[in-house]
Amino acid sequence: MNLPTASYLAQAAIWPTEGEHILAHHDGDTIVVYQAYRPAIGHYAIRHGRLDGPDFSLNRMSWIKPNFLWMMYRSGWGTKPGQEVTLGLRLRRAFFDEILAKAVPSSHDTQRYADRTTWQQAVAESDVRLQWDPDHAPDGAPLPRRAVQLGLRGDTLARFAHEELLEVIDMSSFVDAQRPNPQSDPAALMTPLESIYVPERRG
Structure with missing residues (x-):
């Protein structure tokens, strides 16, 4: 697996314990996000290095998660039906x-949008939803810290699935190996090396 890992307990000791944070594996040029798919989609992506295979729908919203453990919670560590293949997807920052x-937030943010009508118009016009969970x-177990997930559709999803996807990392064997550790041996648990991601300021 082409992704560095480190002890979960060592990483958790330096991560913020509350607030909204984008925890992710990233370097100067790229960031890795996670998705979990059924085998037909996941195995195609691993073989071809892109997601736009015959079983991947570009006509529905697809959610990406920069935080590995949020993905594990959502997929039941790769055990939920239709989420058996865990992928790390490397994108340009x-x-x-x-x-x-x-x-655009999935729910009305009164600090960004003066009224619901303005927010609903923004939702209709944007290819991207943002949700803090x-x-x-x-x-x-839920934590006070909040993690982000991003829903993609339309042109943004099409670009993500093909030309903007730099690398597809098959993480299923790693997930299988680590799955027992949260219960049986937390000190042995390894997770991808993640730190707080800060977007580049523009303009």
């Missing part, structure tokens, strides 16, 4: 920052 800039510990 410039594209991810563009996604963030386009994002409780982050979760490896055993699934």
